[in-house]
Amino acid sequence: MPQSYIKRILDARVYDVAIETPVDAVPLLSKRLKNTVLLKREDLQPVFSFKLRGAYNKMIKLSQEELDRGVVAASAGNHAQGLALSAMRLGVKATIVMPKTTPQIKINAVRARGGKVVLHGDTYDEASAFAKKLVEEKGMVYVHPYDDPDVIAGQGTVGMEILRQVTGPLDAVFVPVGGGGLAAGVAAYIKYVRPEVKVIAVEPEDAACLKLAMEKQRRAILPEVGIFADGVAVGQIGKETFRVLRKTIDGVITATTDEICAAIKDIFDDTRSIAEPAGALALAGLKKYVEENGCEGQTLLAIDSGANTNFDRLRYISERTEIGEQREAILSVTIPEKAGSFKKFCSALGKRNITEFNYRFSDQHDAQIFVGVAVAEGGADRLELVDSLEKQGYSVLDMTDNEMATLHIRHMVGGHRPAVVKNELLYRFQFPERPGALMNFLTKLGNRWNISLFHYRNHGAAYGRVLVALEASKAERKEIEPFLDKLAYRYSEESDNEAYNLFLS
Template sequence: MPQSYIKRILDARIYDVAIETPLDSARLMSTRLNNQVLLKREDLQPVFSFKIRGAYNKLRQLTEEQLKQGVIAASAGNHAQGLALSAAKMGVKATIVMPRTTPAIKVDAVKARGARVVLHGDTFDEASRHAQKLVEEKGLTYIHPYDDPDVIAGQGTVALEILRQYPAHIDAIFVPVGGGGLCAGIAAYVKYVRPQTKVFAVEPEDAACLKAALDKKRRVVLPQVGIFADGVAVAQIGKETYRVLKETVDGVITANTDEICAAIKDIFEDTRAITEPAGALSLAGLKKYVAEHGVEGQTLVAIASGANTNFDRLRYISERTEIGEQREAILAVTIPEKPGSYKTFCKDLGKRNITEFNYRYADDRDARIFVGVQVAGDGNDRRVLVDELREKGYEVVDMTENEMAKLHIRHMVGGHAPQVTNERVYRFEFPERPGALMNFLNQLAGRWNISMFHYRNHGAAYGRVLVGMQVPAKEVREVNACLDELGYGYWDETDNEAYQFFLG
């Protein structure tokens, strides 16, 4: 029974390598949600993840003979680093089997902790099978990332700290779930010590193995697993973790990619720390719970479970954040292909801010634009916007929930337009302030036909715009004089090779 974990958790001695992480108040998030939101900062561990707790606690339970033989794990993520550091601390030889596809930054991080890295196979399953083969051949002890009572107990020390750090009533704790080790440890402890506190498991929509198991009342293997939140991308909940979780969690909440990205931004705004997707998952679940249940005035805890993300993912995360907060609508709109149409469309949007605009000339009749528009974060404003545009005669398709549109089409709007004559291409930087884009259009629109337009608000001090205009040769000087008068930084890119190759 889950009660059997209480002594294990209380006996866990992990602070030779792990630290007691702070339970920080998320002031901005608390104000926004009208609840007291607390973040358990496991991203501040020496390996930037809670995984070090379970790995070290497991090593401490091994016999002298097992420690002498060495330990092994298959992992491409946080468990690998946690085990490597724990083994180094205890003077134990550790081998980590990682897929050949593992990014070099993760391989180097594990090596830097003193572990031997074996690259094998192209997938985690192939690496895992090879690790089991090495167990048989060399007598190594396999350290499971989550489905082991000692690992679960080590992760359970997170709950011990939370309840000691906040002795007053906590209404709910939200915990990310991959294989379930962290959630099982937390739920077992919390439900024994403070049974009135709810514990919610949070999973990505595309990797919800616990939800699937609870729905079927048995462990199942998901046919496909999304890998955006790679730290929780698990196809089947652990056997032992499922045994504990089915008796202790109060429910499972799922979050999509956009909601996870929004939570990453929320944590950054409150802490200036950037978590990995799995690290922000629990806050995404907390926000969803508050929105769906109308919760106010409660004390809610989210586990910021890790911060091992690749820097090159931040651009994608930023791109999806506004949609995750329901603060941006992505629309495909048909407008007349004639001078002044875009300016008229902007007027018809009223005071709403345009966050993105992609357009390339197609034919003489209609222009189909890909546009992002800032909306209120209540979900209803987007519907109101679409209805208003349709009432004004626009053909509108709402693509805010369209994955292909958000992942690909927004970057592919364009192509050669041989029917466009006398096209001049200009690149602009203008101040990112209300009215700047409209001022730009007032100066240019209606005088020369805009044949191409690309703009994306990135939250910087200056907006970057690429514009194509049909300008007869004799009017080029007039256009340049007009742009000089506008006062924005600009460059004539008509001869740019990128334009000539892809768009001209």
């Protein structure tokens, strides 16, 4: 029974290597959600993840003979770092089998702590099968990342700290789930000590092994597992963890990749720290819980479980965040193919910030533009924007929820110059990025030359960058650059650029 874990958790040896992490208030998000939102900061552990607790608690319970044989584990990274640090502290050899998809930052961290890394397979389950093979062949002791009572008890100390730190009202605790070790330990403790507090498990939509097991009332294997949140990319919930969880949790919520990305930004905005996808998963679930239940005035806590992510993933995370928060509308709009149409369309948007603007000349009657516009969170403002444009006579297609459009088409709008376009010159501009900057640029450019190509993307940088193709006769060419000089924007001609000649001209 889950009650059997209470003594295990109270007796757990974790503070030889782990710290008691703080519970931080997140005032910006709390105000937005109209609830008191708290974060349990497990990302502040020495290995930037809670996994250190369970790994050390398991190892400290091994006999000397077992320690002498060395330990082996399969891990997507965080358990690996916890085990490597624990092994180094105890003077034990540790071999870690990691999926080939593991972020390099986690691989390097394991090696830095003396662990031997073996890369095998694309998922945790494939790595786990290989690690168990090493146990049979070399006699090492397998330290499971989640499906072990001592590991679960070590992770359960997170729940013990939460109840010690939050002595006032606490309505619900949101816990990320991969194999279920953290959730099982936290749920077992909290539901025993304060049964009125809800414990909600949160999984990625594309790796929801606990949700599947709860629906079937038995453990089952997912046909495939998404790896964006690599720390929880598990195809089957643990046997022991499921035994505990089915009796203790109050529900399971799943979160999309975009919702996880939005939660990463929320954590950054309030704490100036960057959570890994699995680390922000619980907060993504908390936000969805508030939206679905319409609750206000409650105290809700999410466990920020880790901060081990590759820096280069931030580009993708940032790109998806605005969509995850529903703060960017992606629209296809038909405008007249005539001078001044761009400027008129920008005026139709009012004071809204344009995040993206893509166009390539197609025919002499209509122009199809791909535009991103900042909108208020929630979706209502987006609908209002579309309605407003349609009332002004524009044909609008809302593609915000179109996965192909947001992932691919936005980067492919363009193509070669149609035969009807003659004497095209390509220029690249840079101007100070501020509200209304794009409109100001178009106003200064005026209607003197026809625009046959236009690309703009606001990346939040100090300077906006625009690629523009202008149609100009040979006689007009000598007038263009003196005119552009008067605009006082930094520019360069790119008509001879090989990329333009290969793909756009």
